[in-house]
Amino acid sequence: MTKLSVNINKIAVVRNSRGGNLPDVVRAATDIERFGADGITVHPRPDARHIRYDDVRNLARVLTTEFNIEGNPIPDFVALVLEVRPAQVTLVPDAPDAITSNAGWNTVAHREFLTGIAARFRERGIRVSIFVDPVPEMVAGAKACGADRVELYTEAYAREYAADPAAAIAPYLAAAEEARRQGLGLNAGHDLSLENLRYFVGRIPGTDEVSIGHALICDALYYGLENTVQLYKRELK
Ligand SMILES: CC(=O)[C@@H](O)[C@H](O)COP(=O)(O)O
Numbered sequence: 001m002t003k004l005s006v007n008i009n010k011i012a013v014v015r016n017s018r019g020g021n022l023p024d025v026v027r028a029a030t031d032i033e034r035f036g037a038d039g040i041t042v043h044p045r046p047d048a049r050h051i052r053y054d055d056v057r058n059l060a061r062v063l064t065t066e067f068n069i070e071g072n073p074i075p076d077f078v079a080l081v082l083e084v085r086p087a088q089v090t091l092v093p094d095a096p097d098a099i100t101s102n103a104g105w106n107t108v109a110h111r112e113f114l115t116g117i118a119a120r121f122r123e124r125g126i127r128v129s130i131f132v133d134p135v136p137e138m139v140a141g142a143k144a145c146g147a148d149r150v151e152l153y154t155e156a157y158a159r160e161y162a163a164d165p166a167a168a169i170a171p172y173l174a175a176a177e178e179a180r181r182q183g184l185g186l187n188a189g190h191d192l193s194l195e196n197l198r199y200f201v202g203r204i205p206g207t208d209e210v211s212i213g214h215a216l217i218c219d220a221l222y223y224g225l226e227n228t229v230q231l232y233k234r235e236l237k
């Protein structure tokens with residue numbers, strides 16, 4: 001079954017808006033685990049707009065499910081991940097001023113860089129996932145860099161799903177097939193939601209993990225965190 005990793009960035013956004021520790025992201029994360037999530041994802045950005053490096057350290061001490069740290073492997077990020085040794089690191093090529101992740105890696109053009117970075121993480125027992133657009137060449141390129149998995153960037157799928165689900169999923173079917181051919185694990189994320197999740201994993205049942213933050217935390221405003229985690233888990237059954 002596809003695992004649900006809950007991205008808690010948006011909980012930190014609320015916390016940071018007031019400067020105190022409410023809501024407590026560590027408590028939220030352990031509650032989310034208790035409510036049935038299979039993992040916790042964070043994406044510490046250089047401007048610390050939401051998750052901060054100290055949050056990552058504090059979370060690593062208490063989490064009991066899979067911890068997935070996403071980000072652009074700038075030197076500070078690499079040092080942090082090597083220090084806390086999560087289950088998985090997801091390499092994302094996000095610019096410091098990007099409002100959110102907006103593209104996958106070009107794994108062919110950046111092969112030398114990504115190969116070196118992936119090797120450093122894998123030596124420490126950290127699974128490496130590379131964030132890519134749903135393009136078979138980029139999936140094959142991730143394998144050539146030494147990745148264990150790819151994470152397919154699902155923003156385009158989510159955007160186009162309502163108009164034509166079959167057309168929206170088509171590039172992802174091809175990318176998933178390439179991942180299978182290459183022996184890579186398969187993750188997916190960005191803008192997945194209660195509306196579009198079931199169709200995605202129904203068409204791509206080999207998806208190992210989805211990481212979901214923005215829509216899930218928005219849903220939690222209406223349904224509560226515990227119910228919402230359960231609602232998302234239900235979509236994955
Ligand atoms: C890689 C990815 O798609 C997510 O990490 C997403 O970028 C969430 O990050 P923000 O919460 O900063 O938008």
Ligand SMILES: NCC(=O)COP(=O)(O)O
Pocket residue numbers: 007041070151188189190191192211212213214215216
């Ligand atoms: N890797 C994707 C992620 O962690 C969450 O993305 P989103 O659901 O906040 O768009």
